[in-house]
Structure formats: C-alpha cells, structure tokens
Amino acid sequence: MLFGVGVPAFSLVGLLILRESYGVNGAVWAYGLGAILTILLGVILWHVSMPQLQKASDVFRANDLLQSSIPLFWIASLH
Numbered sequence: 001m002l003f004g005v006g007v008p009a010f011s012l013v014g015l016l017i018l019r020e021s022y023g024v025n026g027a028v029w030a031y032g033l034g035a036i037l038t039i040l041l042g043v044i045l046w047h048v049s050m051p052q053l054q055k056a057s058d059v060f061r062a063n064d065l066l067q068s069s070i071p072l073f074w075i076a077s078l079h
Helices: 002-022 024-049 051-055 062-077
Strands: none
Touching (some): 002 024
C-alpha cells in the first residue's frame, strides 16, 4: 500500500517542481526520486514498527532451513 500511494504522491510533488526546467527528463527524475523516497520511508517505518527484529538471531541450522523449504519448493515448481 505504501508503494502504491507513496510513489505517485512523491512523483507528483517532484513533477510539479521539475517540469518547467527539465521537461521529460524531469518526469523521469521525479519518478525515480519518488520511488527512492518511498523505499526509504518504508524502511524507516518498518524499523520503527518492528524494533524486536533488531534483537533476533540470524543463525539458523542449514538442515532446518532445508527441511522447511522443501514444501515451498514443490509448490513454486508447479507454477
């Protein structure tokens, strides 16, 4: 939802600023900057709303990961 609303909103603001000086190139820059700003906003909001993930361990046994991924592999291979 954030990407669906954020990119057009930031792009519109950027387009209003850059349209007079840069034309089509300004529209491209506005869209690119809108996407980057939306990604940054998403990362910030994610870190604010999920502080407990910073304390999570990132060590997993390879065997556990392999056993849990086999069903997903078979479902993905059907598509």
